[in-house]
Amino acid sequence: MISVSKLLCDLDAEGDGLRYDAAEDSRKEQIRDRKQRRPVVVWNVTKQCNLYCDHCYAAADTEVADGELSTAEGKAMLDGLADYGVPVVLFSGGEPLVRDDLEELIAYADDLGVRPVLSTNGTLITEDRARSLRDAGLKYAGVSVDGLPERNDAFRGKEGAFDAAVRGIRNSLDAGLKTGLRYTITERNAPDLTGVVDLLSDKGLDRFCFYHLDYGGRGTEILDTDLTPEQRRDAVETVCDMTRDYHERGEEIETLLVGNYADAAYIVEYAREHYGEAKARTVYEYLRTNGGDPTGERVADVDYQGNVHLTQFWQNYSLGNVRDRSFGAIWEDESNPLLSALRDRESRLTGKCADCAYKAVCRGGSRLRALTVEDDLFAPDPQCYLTDEEIQTPPPTRPDTGTAD
Amino acid sequence: MPDDPLSVTVDEPRDAVSREWELFVREHESDPLTHAGSVSAPSADIAREQARQLFDWSAEALWLCPAEAVERCQAERASAVAATEVDEA
Numbered sequence: 001m002i003s004v005s006k007l008l009c010d011l012d013a014e015g016d017g018l019r020y021d022a023a024e025d026s027r028k029e030q031i032r033d034r035k036q037r038r039p040v041v042v043w044n045v046t047k048q049c050n051l052y053c054d055h056c057y058a059a060a061d062t063e064v065a066d067g068e069l070s071t072a073e074g075k076a077m078l079d080g081l082a083d084y085g086v087p088v089v090l091f092s093g094g095e096p097l098v099r100d101d102l103e104e105l106i107a108y109a110d111d112l113g114v115r116p117v118l119s120t121n122g123t124l125i126t127e128d129r130a131r132s133l134r135d136a137g138l139k140y141a142g143v144s145v146d147g148l149p150e151r152n153d154a155f156r157g158k159e160g161a162f163d164a165a166v167r168g169i170r171n172s173l174d175a176g177l178k179t180g181l182r183y184t185i186t187e188r189n190a191p192d193l194t195g196v197v198d199l200l201s202d203k204g205l206d207r208f209c210f211y212h213l214d215y216g217g218r219g220t221e222i223l224d225t226d227l228t229p230e231q232r233r234d235a236v237e238t239v240c241d242m243t244r245d246y247h248e249r250g251e252e253i254e255t256l257l258v259g260n261y262a263d264a265a266y267i268v269e270y271a272r273e274h275y276g277e278a279k280a281r282t283v284y285e286y287l288r289t290n291g292g293d294p295t296g297e298r299v300a301d302v303d304y305q306g307n308v309h310l311t312q313f314w315q316n317y318s319l320g321n322v323r324d325r326s327f328g329a330i331w332e333d334e335s336n337p338l339l340s341a342l343r344d345r346e347s348r349l350t351g352k353c354a355d356c357a358y359k360a361v362c363r364g365g366s367r368l369r370a371l372t373v374e375d376d377l378f379a380p381d382p383q384c385y386l387t388d389e390e391i392q393t394p395p396p397t398r399p400d401t402g403t404a405d
Numbered sequence: 406m407p408d409d410p411l412s413v414t415v416d417e418p419r420d421a422v423s424r425e426w427e428l429f430v431r432e433h434e435s436d437p438l439t440h441a442g443s444v445s446a447p448s449a450d451i452a453r454e455q456a457r458q459l460f461d462w463s464a465e466a467l468w469l470c471p472a473e474a475v476e477r478c479q480a481e482r483a484s485a486v487a488a489t490e491v492d493e494a
Contacts, residue, residue, distance in 0.1 A: 067418035
């Protein structure tokens with residue numbers, strides 16, 4: 001995740017310790033030390049969902065699927081995550097709120113010191129459920145909305161889904177839960193982006209995460225709706241401009257870009273253009289610390305049957321299963337040539353990535369998209385929208401230490 | 406030493422996306438064939454194609470086997486399953 005609001009507007013937020021190391025100057029509680037080096041784990045607690053979204057990476061269905069980890073198995077897996085030092089578990093699905101033991105699992109994670117957060121479509125967050133999630137120790141609820149009502153409902157396969165999600169957001173905020181938006185940008189909903197932020201910020205929401213489409217699950221069926229490079233650049237510029245506008249008006253919204261690390265290079269160039277070389281240098285150093293695409297390193301996924309994946313979007317390949325051995329043992333096993341190669345990918349990248357000036361802050365972007373489109377694990381990410389000039393421009397670096405600064 | 410040190414069988418389904426195929430890779434002719442995870446695919450041909458995409462840059466040989474045909478025996482339950490037994494006790 002790339003925090004536009006932090007990088008451009010210096011917003012202090014709780015997640016910065018994970019993204020930019022210790023965030024030493026932060027006044028917010030931060031995740032530090034050993035836990036920074038462990039992955040955030042997405043746990044798809046169920047495949048069942050009450051909606052049927054076009055872009056669902058988990059290919060969720062309306063029925064319960066066989067083999068879900070039970071409550072006790074889930075708790076034992078959480079024990080394993082805690083032992084391994086995992087900092088955050090993201091309860092996801094399907095729709096996690098269809099599980100009636102969700103609060104029990106959240107409370108268990110919280111007691112173990114694994115920060116529990118939630119990814120939901122929001123439509124099942126009633127006033128009572130919001131309070132019970134809060135009481136269980138939930139730290140954050142990210143609610144998916146993918147456009148203004150007409151486009152969102154078409155995307156999500158259910159009329160009224162937008163209104164239901166907004167009610168859920170309202171209930172979550174009223175319960176005192178930190179709440180944010182998750183918005184996957186495609187050609188179909190890009191025009192709604194600022195309208196959705198304006199509408200939801202009026203309702204009290206102040207955190208907005210914008211996802212690029214990844215090519216997993218049903219996402220592979222809508223590649224024709226993905227943004228062109230020009231549209232993607234425009235969308236990212238819109239997020240940057242909008243963030244600055246809000247902050248200049250005194251409304252300190254948090255905005256993040258997720259899933260395409262070409263954005264890292266773009267934001268450095270954006271900072272250089274709008275703020276100057278010194279700011280661009282600071283932004284670059286933050287992003288270099290962030291380390292680029294996290295697949296197989298700083299993010300992991302455990303599906304509802306306990307299969308461990310390289311990222312939540314990469315569901316058709318599994319490293320192993322937590323019913324056979326612990327998550328930590330699976331994640332540490334670099335005898336798997338794919339896992340070890342992903343952790344050493346910079347030396348293997350080909351094409352324009354091989355000599356890209358921004359390789360250290362991007363690391364080739366999504367390997368899943370490269371594999372899906374180019375049939376090549378180390379080819380450039382097809383969503384890269386950087387120009388030849390940009391990838392050849394030396395990034396800003398620290399001044400020589402031998403000179404006064 | 407117990408009579409049967411590999412007495413625990415793990416037989417829960419693993420077909421979260423589609424049929425699951427265990428994947429074995431050999432990097433050099435003199436290396437052993439090693440387990441390298443699994444792919445989800447509705448047929449052997451598609452499983453082979455997915456495995457090739459993932460490992461053809463490193464593998465000298467790829468073997469695939471339907472996950473449901475694999476008997477998974479081990480000395481101890483992994484923690485996830487062990488907890489189920491405690492709960493059910």
